[in-house]
Amino acid sequence: MSRTNSDKTSFHNKNTIIIIITIVVDFFIINVQCSSVNYDGDIKLVDGPSEQTGTVLVYRTYGWGKVCDDHWTMKEANVVCRQLGMGHALEVHRRNRFGSSSQANYLMDEVHCTGSEKRLIDCRFNGWGVHDCRINEEAGVKCAQKAIIIKKPSWNPLKLKLNQLELEKMSKVCKL
Numbered sequence: 001m002s003r004t005n006s007d008k009t010s011f012h013n014k015n016t017i018i019i020i021i022t023i024v025v026d027f028f029i030i031n032v033q034c035s036s037v038n039y040d041g042d043i044k045l046v047d048g049p050s051e052q053t054g055t056v057l058v059y060r061t062y063g064w065g066k067v068c069d070d071h072w073t074m075k076e077a078n079v080v081c082r083q084l085g086m087g088h089a090l091e092v093h094r095r096n097r098f099g100s101s102s103q104a105n106y107l108m109d110e111v112h113c114t115g116s117e118k119r120l121i122d123c124r125f126n127g128w129g130v131h132d133c134r135i136n137e138e139a140g141v142k143c144a145q146k147a148i149i150i151k152k153p154s155w156n157p158l159k160l161k162l163n164q165l166e167l168e169k170m171s172k173v174c175k176l
Helices: 005-027 074-083 164-175
Strands: 043-050 053-060 063-067 089-093 106-108 140-143
Touching: 043 074, 043 140, 053 106, 074 089, 074 140
Parallel strands: 063 106
Antiparallel strands: 043 053, 053 063, 053 140, 089 140
16 A cells, blocks of 8 residues: 555654654653542542541542442441541441532442441442432441541652753754
């Protein structure tokens, strides 16, 4: 198969764009910003009177969702507190005890833990988004300890700069 002139031009333009992007990226100082990333099964407490008390939300690919209080016992609450790094559970709450106004969907229902699991998603449940819950059936907990908050430094330890010699080499390639 032979290339036409338009194919060669298109191919040449793609190479040129790649080189230009490389130069532009290397020319400037690049600051890498760290941000919070959520993973399936991450949990958090919301709408409670303190950091260690609230309605349980669980993360799934598309966002945060509620945990239904069907079969919500101290075993499940202990797993939540352990996963959050807040020790053990002091109280189990059902029926939207904290008046959560979350419009999130229920993502977990009929959660059954043995109590030894490290994460709530390690417990048996009906499946993501499979539930028979109605409004105000949110599960909640009160944990024994406050979470340890780790603050990020205000300065950025990772900065990339262009080496002047590299810029000159790239400049020569672009002139070809």
